[in-house]
Amino acid sequence: PGGNDVRRWRHRMLLILLLGMPAGCAGIGRERVTTPGGTTIEAGVPLPTPEEEGGSAQALPVLGPSSTLEDYLAYAALKNPDLKAAFHAWKAELEKIPQVERLPDPRFTYAYFIRNVETRVGPQRHKFGISQLFPWFGKLRLQGDVQFEKAEAARQRYEARKWRLFYEVRKAYSAYYDLGRSIEITKENIALLDYLEQVARARYQVGSAGYADVIKAQVEQGVLADRLRTLEEQIPPLAAELNAQLNNPLDFPLPIPRTVPEEVLDVPEAQLFAWLADSNPEIQALAAEVRAGERRKELAEKRFYPDVMFGLDYIETGTSPADPPENGKDPIVAAFSLNLPIWRESYRAGVRQALEETSALRLRRIERINLLGARLKTALFNYHDADRKVRLYRNTLIPKAEQSLKATESAF
Known part of the structure; x- marks a missing residue:
């Protein structure tokens, strides 16, 4: 009986080892992925965020009067929530690849004989089993290929969102710059009209010009003053439009840009x-x-084509009072099954x-x-x-x- 116990524990240890084996050899995952920024990472390693991918030196730019369009683009790329959402959507698709390329979890079964099955070498009491399903050749690889292409589509959508964001920032930045220049030019025109109105008034006083010239200059002054008021009232909504792309509060004070790059299509x-x-x-x-x-x-x-399942069952058997040869020997059963694709x-x-x-x-x-x-x-x-x-x-x-x-x- 002591030898039977030792053999029984050896069989149980073998069953435990078999249970753990498929976890380490169940997939064909890809080894490396490349991010849009050119960073190559190992499979299973978390992807960097858009901020991390730019490196620690890429701090958030400070937007001031001397900031350029490039500063605004960098600021938007680091803060825009929709761009971050597209990045994380791509990251989520990548994380699905190792999931679909792995074998299904092995199945462990246990059975207790409510009524012992009496055999020549003793009663059968417990049954332990381990089985693993193996999809048909190529299924796991194709599942990985499908998910890889889905991840690539998500990466391209991330790139598309980035370029769309840059377009929206350029558009809002240019409109904000145009507004600032319009305000400056209108103020210059008002100053010029003030001078001409003074000249017309002086000429009227000496009789070298009619009063109509004075009235005309004053009317133009009123029109330009109203135009200036309209332009200045456009500052908050245009700033809010730019702040929306930058993920800032809508009333965040943004200085009017001083320059806008002149791009040549060659x-x-x-x-x-x-x-x-x-x-x-x-x-x-x-x-x-x-x-x-x-x-x-x-x-x-x-x-x-069918999927194949291999299994191994271990049956614990008690000893027989008759003490026959191989008394209490525990049988081990190899199992094989497949589904029928009918x-x-x-x-x-x-x-x-x-x-x-x-x-x-x-x-x-x-x-x-x-x-x-x-x-x-x-x-x-x-x-x-x-x-x-x-x-x-x-x-x-x-x-x-x-x-x-x-x-x-x-x-x-």
Whole structure:
């Protein structure tokens, strides 16, 4: 009996070891991932946040009168909550990869014989079992591929949100700058009209000008004063629009920008359209979803093949009073099972579903390329039109206006 106890404990230890083995060898996870900032990290290591990815040296810029557009863009990239949400959504998709690439948890079973099964070598009392399900070859890899492409789509959506944020910040920053310049120019015009009104009043007093000239100057003064009041009242809403992108309180005091960068487009239009199709993050996100759909179709085809389960059962057996040979010997049973994939039409429907979903994604990608191409055409027209107007005002209208002002001053 002492030998039987030793053997029984050895069998139990073997069962415990078998129970722990699949946890360490159950997956085929990817080894490295690269973040949008170019940081390479090991699988299973938490991704850095957008702030951490920029490094400790990338502190939050202080927005003051001398701040540039680049300072505002860096500030928004570090604080905008929607951009952070897109980053964490991508991070969450990445964390799903090791989950879908792992084997299912092993199953441990225990059975107690309410009525002992009497055998030649003794009564059977307890049964312990361990089993592991192994999906058909390639299923785990395809599940990982599908989730990897979903994570890539989330990464591209994060990139798209970042560029959209930069566009919104540039737009609000430029509008805020334009407002500041309009206020400065209006104040200069008011000062000029004050001077002309004084000149007209002096000429009226000496009889060299009519009172209508004085009234005209005073009317223009009132119009400009009202315009200045309107412009100054636009400061809070425009500042609030910029603060919204920066995740600041809406009434946070932002100084009016002093400069705005003048950007020159020196890239051929054909190159811009090529970049649109190859590098636009919205289109790349749809391309990743198409690849995920193709992998889902392959995964659906794997349902035609069975999953296999291997198991091991250990039965604890008591001793028999008759003391036969191998008295109290505990049997060990190897088990094998598989599911029977007999519902073929259901599996074919799954394949067809994956094909239809992938076709829809391909068409959506084409539609997005067409829509963004049309928007690029409009943006190029607006750019060239604005560039033409800048040259018109700089080279023709402003010099003519200065000549007209000098002539008016001479006439007065």
